[in-house]
Amino acid sequence: MVEQTGERTTRVGVRPPKSSGNGPAISEPKAFRLDLFKAIPGLKWLTKLRSFQFLLMMPNLVVFYIIIMAGFIGTPVGNKNIAIVFIWILWWFVLIGVLLPFGSRVWCAMCPMPFFGDWFQRRALIKVRTGKAAGGLKNKMFGQHRKWPKALSNIWLQNFGFLAMCTFSVQLVTRPIVTAAVLGGITVIATLLAMVYRQRTFCTYICPVSGFLSLYSMTSVVELRSADSDVCLKCKTKSCRTGNEDGWGCPWFIYMGKLDRNNYCGLCMECVKSCPNDNIALNLRPFASDVKIKGYDEAWKGFIMLALAMAYSVILLGPNGQVKDWANATETGYWAGFGIYSLILWGSALVVLPALFFGFTWLARRLAAGVVPMKQVFLSYAYLLVPLGLLAWIAFSVPLIFVNGAYILPVLSDPFGWGWDLFGTAQVAWSPVWPEYLVFAQIALLMYGLYVALRKAYAIGLTLFGSNTAATRGLVPMGVFSLAITLAFISFFAG
Numbered sequence: 097m098v099e100q101t102g103e104r105t106t107r108v109g110v111r112p113p114k115s116s117g118n119g120p121a122i123s124e125p126k127a128f129r130l131d132l133f134k135a136i137p138g139l140k141w142l143t144k145l146r147s148f149q150f151l152l153m154m155p156n157l158v159v160f161y162i163i164i165m166a167g168f169i170g171t172p173v174g175n176k177n178i179a180i181v182f183i184w185i186l187w188w189f190v191l192i193g194v195l196l197p198f199g200s201r202v203w204c205a206m207c208p209m210p211f212f213g214d215w216f217q218r219r220a221l222i223k224v225r226t227g228k229a230a231g232g233l234k235n236k237m238f239g240q241h242r243k244w245p246k247a248l249s250n251i252w253l254q255n256f257g258f259l260a261m262c263t264f265s266v267q268l269v270t271r272p273i274v275t276a277a278v279l280g281g282i283t284v285i286a287t288l289l290a291m292v293y294r295q296r297t298f299c300t301y302i303c304p305v306s307g308f309l310s311l312y313s314m315t316s317v318v319e320l321r322s323a324d325s326d327v328c329l330k331c332k333t334k335s336c337r338t339g340n341e342d343g344w345g346c347p348w349f350i351y352m353g354k355l356d357r358n359n360y361c362g363l364c365m366e367c368v369k370s371c372p373n374d375n376i377a378l379n380l381r382p383f384a385s386d387v388k389i390k391g392y393d394e395a396w397k398g399f400i401m402l403a404l405a406m407a408y409s410v411i412l413l414g415p416n417g418q419v420k421d422w423a424n425a426t427e428t429g430y431w432a433g434f435g436i437y438s439l440i441l442w443g444s445a446l447v448v449l450p451a452l453f454f455g456f457t458w459l460a461r462r463l464a465a466g467v468v469p470m471k472q473v474f475l476s477y478a479y480l481l482v483p484l485g486l487l488a489w490i491a492f493s494v495p496l497i498f499v500n501g502a503y504i505l506p507v508l509s510d511p512f513g514w515g516w517d518l519f520g521t522a523q524v525a526w527s528p529v530w531p532e533y534l535v536f537a538q539i540a541l542l543m544y545g546l547y548v549a550l551r552k553a554y555a556i557g558l559t560l561f562g563s564n565t566a567a568t569r570g571l572v573p574m575g576v577f578s579l580a581i582t583l584a585f586i587s588f589f590a591g
């Protein structure tokens with residue numbers, strides 16, 4: 097099976113996510129790239145170490161273990177338990193505000209949840225094993241190593257899984273035991289699936305976190321790519337894909353020769369080791385350089401993320417106590433209200449926002465007198481959901497770290513809330529940092545998201561409709577949509 101797009105081109109292994117549509121090929125002129133492997137001495141050497149990923153994963157695995165334990169046996173008081181404070185304040189902010197925009201999916205290189213599954217499949221933590229495995233791999237793999245069903249080779253499962261998980265977000269972010277159960281559950285499922293399916297099938301198709309990492313990694317200022325795609329074309333071994341004695345075949349089923357988006361590269365750096373032609377570059381590039389949404393599954397991820405950011409802003413930041421009580425039904429007992437809340441959340445994420453967006457894209461096509469199919473217009477402009485959504489999430493997360501970040505030092509010394517004082521910081525008083533100024537930072541972030549969205553809307557219009565006038569006409573409705581989303585978030589944060 098050979099698929100047409102970069103991260104999906106494969107003769108071997110499982111198919112990387114196959115979106116439900118034939119996404120448009122929107123692209124901008126080749127812009128600035130700086131190969132960090134050449135610019136930073138020692139960086140390539142580091143990523144070529146066989147122990148590279150193990151060294152990243154190990155500390156996280158230890159912290160992860162403490163977090164799971166604290167969730168189950170530590171204090172149920174959320175802001176005194178490391179499970180809540182480290183996951184929903186520290187990790188979340190670092191992930192969305194730092195790792196994603198500046199490091200793409202580097203979190204997936206250090207994430208502890210697939211650790212046991214990888215170990216089972218490889219029976220090795222550091223060394224690489226040569227041999228043969230189904231799908232043309234040149235590494236010996238253990239387990240059943242089955243192919244993932246074609247019908248599920250997209251991110252719809254991730255979309256629904258994530259939305260379902262987030263419907264219970266109030267419980268998730270306030271109760272340590274719920275956080276521990278969910279993280280532990282994900283780890284168990286990842287391990288079980290690794291015993292049955294090939295490589296990182298779980299990460300590629302099922303992990304509920306993966307969908308938004310995939311979407312927002314498109315904005316990242318770094319990318320891993322082949323240094324010269326012609327070298328890949330002539331390459332006889334395609335070892336990045338199949339593996340060899342120096343590296344495992346790409347766990348995410350990627351052939352580097354056609355990789356053109358960050359979405360499904362977990363930055364494990366195995367291809368850096370396995371490429372016999374030393375043809376991998378880690379590029380620094382402008383923000384939001386990947387601009388292709390390849391299918392409805394990816395577009396809907398954008399809608400879901402936007403709807404969730406709005407819902408959380410209302411629930412957690414807004415003055416409406418009624419909605420908070422509905423969302424927190426396990427505590428308040430308002431189950432009818434919870435039903436209404438869930439209906440609104442799912443309805444707005446899956447139906448209302450997409451329908452509204454469709455209306456704006458339809459108008460853009462009409463105003464631009466475009467002849468390209470409506471599906472292409474819809475999917476192309478769906479990219480606007482990426483910068484708008486990411487910046488809204490970062491803005492939403494700013495108070496998390498500046499206000500609630502004050503809980504980090506105390507739980508560091510007393511992770512279970514049992515009265516320990518390991519590092520002498522247990523009694524550090526709660527003191528929010530510049531709470532009165534945070535709204536300005538939030539507005540600045542939202543405005544930057546709007547700026548990127550408008551710039552991309554124009555570029556997309558130009559690619560779709562072919563002239564400056566048509567692109568400008570198309571920009572009008574898409575600009576109104578982007579502005580309306582931005583103003584809505586400003587009203588949530590400043591209201």
Ligand code: SF4
Nearest residue numbers: 204207209299303306
């Ligand atoms: S996809 Fe999910 S489970 Fe896999 S590495 Fe990334 S965050 Fe971890």
Ligand code: SF4
Nearest residue numbers: 328331335336352371
């Ligand atoms: S092994 Fe290297 S040269 Fe060959 S296809 Fe992969 S990245 Fe390109």
Ligand code: SF4
Nearest residue numbers: 346361362364365367
């Ligand atoms: S092997 Fe290379 S392309 Fe595949 S996930 Fe790892 S870093 Fe990305």
